[in-house]
Structures are given as structure tokens and as C-alpha cells.
Amino acid sequence: MVSTGLTYIVPGAFDDMKNLQILDLSFNAFSRLSNETFSAETRRRLVQFDISQNRFDCDRDQLWLAEWQVSSPSVFENNIDQNYSCYDFAIHQHRDLLNFTCENFQMVSTGLTYIVPGAFDDMKNLQILDLSFNAFSRLSNETFSAETRRRLVQFDISQNSYATQ
Known part of the structure; x- marks a missing residue:
């Protein structure tokens, strides 16, 4: 089907x-x-x-x-x-949904433009994060905590027109 x-x-x-x-x-x-x-x-x-x-x-x-x-x-x-993607996913409104034991989280080509700083901090098992092919114009240094960055073994933000600040 x-x-x-x-x-x-x-x-x-x-x-x-x-x-x-x-x-x-x-x-x-x-x-x-x-x-x-x-x-x-x-x-x-x-x-x-x-x-x-x-x-x-x-x-x-x-x-x-x-x-x-x-x-x-x-x-x-x-x-x-x-791609298992979520459309119109307001991460900051659904943080409780992300607290399951997720190691691989993909939000590819969903049209995301913004992520609330610390949105992934509670995902203690997260190792792979794919945010490619979205609509980010910029990502703040505060978006991902130092702890979250240390946990990630693979992080993809390719195919976004972003600038860091």
C-alpha cells in the first residue's frame, strides 16, 4: 500500500x-x-x-x-x-512526549524554523539527531546544551540555510 x-x-x-x-x-x-x-x-x-x-x-x-x-x-x-517525520511539531509544547528512551530522533524535511533552547535536554539516551532539510535560518548556541552536544554521536543539520550566532 x-x-x-x-x-x-x-x-x-x-x-x-x-x-x-x-x-x-x-x-x-x-x-x-x-x-x-x-x-x-x-x-x-x-x-x-x-x-x-x-x-x-x-x-x-x-x-x-x-x-x-x-x-x-x-x-x-x-x-x-x-524519514519518520513530524509536521508542525512544536517541540516546546510537547517535551513530555520526548522523554521516552529515544536514541535516534529524526525530523527531516518538516519545515521546522525554530527550536526552543534546551528542547532535547530531557532526552538522556539521544545519540543521533537529524534535523536536515528544514527551514532553519539560524540556530543559537543555546539551542543545544553542552550535555546534549556531548551525548550526540551523529548530528545532521545539513540542507538548511542557517547561520550560527
């Missing part, structure tokens, strides 16, 4: 597909996926799940998806380098 323009899936749509193990919903137009879309049984059956190249609204209702990615990384590992 790749690149079909899907925006919505009826809750439980995959529940009767007892042999379904691989599901590719990449390159669609999802902004949200309900936690009722995939029953616990369906989630357990999936060995590979790809939702890359969709622009999700990141809010409390989508936290289940982030938790699933963290708790079942092998299900998502075949597309780990793909």
Missing part, C-alpha cells in the same frame, strides 16, 4: 489478516494513525512495518506509535534510515 495517497485506515482493518507479517504504508499522506488501527494482536504479528515518508502530527494521541517503535525496534529496523 505504498504511495497510494492514503490518509486514513479504519480501526481494525488488519485484524482479520492472520498471516500478515509485513506491512508497508510508506509514501502516503497520513498525518495520524489511531492506536485502534492496529490491535495488540496485529502489532505482535508484524515483523516489519514501514510508515516512512508520511508527515505525522506529533501529539499525545500519537505517543502510542513512538512507544511501539521504541518497544519493538526490530519491526521498524529495515527502514531505520527512512
Whole structure:
């Protein structure tokens, strides 16, 4: 179901597909996926799940998806380098959503223009941060604390027209 323009899936749509193990919903137009879309049984059956190249609204209702990615990384590992992006994500308003054990956080090509200083400070396991292909015009030295900078082993802000201050 790749690149079909899907925006919505009826809750439980995959529940009767007892042999379904691989599901590719990449390159669609999802902004949200309900936690009722995939029953616990369906989630357990999936060995590979790809939702890359969709622009999700990141809010409390989508936290289940982030938790699933963290708790079942092998299900998502075949597309780990793909873009799982959040559109219109106000980091400073949703800091509590970022406190899960996230090591790799990608917000690629989301149109971000600003990050509140210290927004990533509570992500104690963060090692890889990809903010490439956004719309930053500048990043302040205070945006990332010294502790956050020490934790990062990979940091990508390429393809932004920015200047540091």
C-alpha cells in the first residue's frame, strides 16, 4: 500500500489478516494513525512495518506509535534510515512526549524554523539527531546544551540555510 495517497485506515482493518507479517504504508499522506488501527494482536504479528515518508502530527494521541517503535525496534529496523517525520511539531509544547528512551530522533524535511533552547535536554539516551532539510535560518548556541552536544554521536543539520550566532 505504498504511495497510494492514503490518509486514513479504519480501526481494525488488519485484524482479520492472520498471516500478515509485513506491512508497508510508506509514501502516503497520513498525518495520524489511531492506536485502534492496529490491535495488540496485529502489532505482535508484524515483523516489519514501514510508515516512512508520511508527515505525522506529533501529539499525545500519537505517543502510542513512538512507544511501539521504541518497544519493538526490530519491526521498524529495515527502514531505520527512512524519514519518520513530524509536521508542525512544536517541540516546546510537547517535551513530555520526548522523554521516552529515544536514541535516534529524526525530523527531516518538516519545515521546522525554530527550536526552543534546551528542547532535547530531557532526552538522556539521544545519540543521533537529524534535523536536515528544514527551514532553519539560524540556530543559537543555546539551542543545544553542552550535555546534549556531548551525548550526540551523529548530528545532521545539513540542507538548511542557517547561520550560527
